[in-house]
Amino acid sequence: MVLMYVPLMKDLNLDWNTLKALPRTEIQALTAGLREYNLLHAYDGYADKDINEMAKSKPEIRSDYAKYKEQQRKYQRILNMEKKPMSLGELLS
Numbered sequence: 001m002v003l004m005y006v007p008l009m010k011d012l013n014l015d016w017n018t019l020k021a022l023p024r025t026e027i028q029a030l031t032a033g034l035r036e037y038n039l040l041h042a043y044d045g046y047a048d049k050d051i052n053e054m055a056k057s058k059p060e061i062r063s064d065y066a067k068y069k070e071q072q073r074k075y076q077r078i079l080n081m082e083k084k085p086m087s088l089g090e091l092l093s
Contacts, residue, residue, distance in 0.1 A: 007034060008034065043064075043068045
């Protein structure tokens with residue numbers, strides 16, 4: 001439980017009394033959201049060549065980076081689906 005509460009307290013600025021008052025489902029949702037946020041922004045600012053250099057000393061970085069890229073592609077697909085198709089006039093201008 002400590003491994004779950006401490007990140008919520010630190011990253012989301014929640015205090016102990018607030019966490020104790022929250023229902024279990026809300027704590028699980030906050031934890032899932034924080035995990036998703038950390039995954040989506042874990043390698044922001046790094047290029048593929050930077051990852052290759054880092055992976056020489058820590059090979060597990062490649063699998064973490066692959067998860068990061070997959071999540072980025074997933075959300076990019078979602079964003080592209082929500083955009084309405086451009087009209088011919090918008091394409092020509």
